[in-house]
Structures are given as C-alpha cells and as structure tokens.
Amino acid sequence: MAQNKTVETIENVANFLATVTDETKKQDCLNIVTIMEKVTGFKAKMWGPSIIGFGSYHYKYESGREGDAPLVGFSPRKNEISLYLSSSFENRDALLEKFGKHKSAKSCIYIKKLADIDQEIFKEMIALSVKHVKSIYP
Secondary structure, three states, X not given: OOOOOOOEOOOOHHHHHHOOOOHHHHHHHHHHHHHHHHHHOOOEEEEOOOEEEEOOEEEEOOOOOEEEEOXXXXXXXXXXXXXXXXXXXXXXXXXXXXXXOOEEOOOEEXXXXXXXXXXXXXXXXXXXXXXXXXXXXO
C-alpha cells in the first residue's frame, strides 16, 4: 500500500511562513495560526511540505488504508488560502452562508484573505470541525 504524502514533519512553521512572498497573505497566515491554536488548544505543526496542521487523529478505512492527519489545518497556496476542516460538521452549510467570501469543496474552504470572512464564524467552524472529527476518531 502506498505511503501517505501528508505526514507530520519536524519542519518549522515560522520558517515555512517566512517563504510566503505576499505580505498580506503572510500576515493572514500568522493570524490563522493564532486563531487555530487558540480554538484547538494545539500548537501549529507542519504536515508535508506545505500544510500547517493542529492536533492529529488516526484514521482507518474499511479498505485497510490508515494513517494520521491533522484535526484541522490550512495551507497558503498560490491563489488563495486553503482551510482544511471536516466536510460534515454540525451546521456547516448554514455557517458557510454567513462565513463571507469563499469557495468550497468537500473538505476544503478557499479564501483570498482573512478580511473577507467573519472570524467569529471561522472560530465556530474550527471548533465544530474538531468536535466532529473527534467523535468519529476518538
């Protein structure tokens, strides 16, 4: 079975964020680290080369595939910031309606900048996502 590419590393989060060239995006990412650390109670850690994760859980699928993943996380991408939250936490759709300017996929939410979203809704979404993942993978 193939190895998971996204695994926790010992790379330094601050050093990684220092490589973000867009100053607004870099500051937004530093603020997201602060928000996610405060809401989750976990320190930021690098997962793979470009994902910043908070906490972790071990999953095992019926197929036998298993591994570890961050409870929540994000990544500064070229065109946006990808937020990694559970795809089915409580009130997800209703909260996304009030969240602000974003695009979303299954478990990714894409924002251009932190100023575009309601940060209180963001904090609530993080907490609900962590609660949901912990309920599935205690």
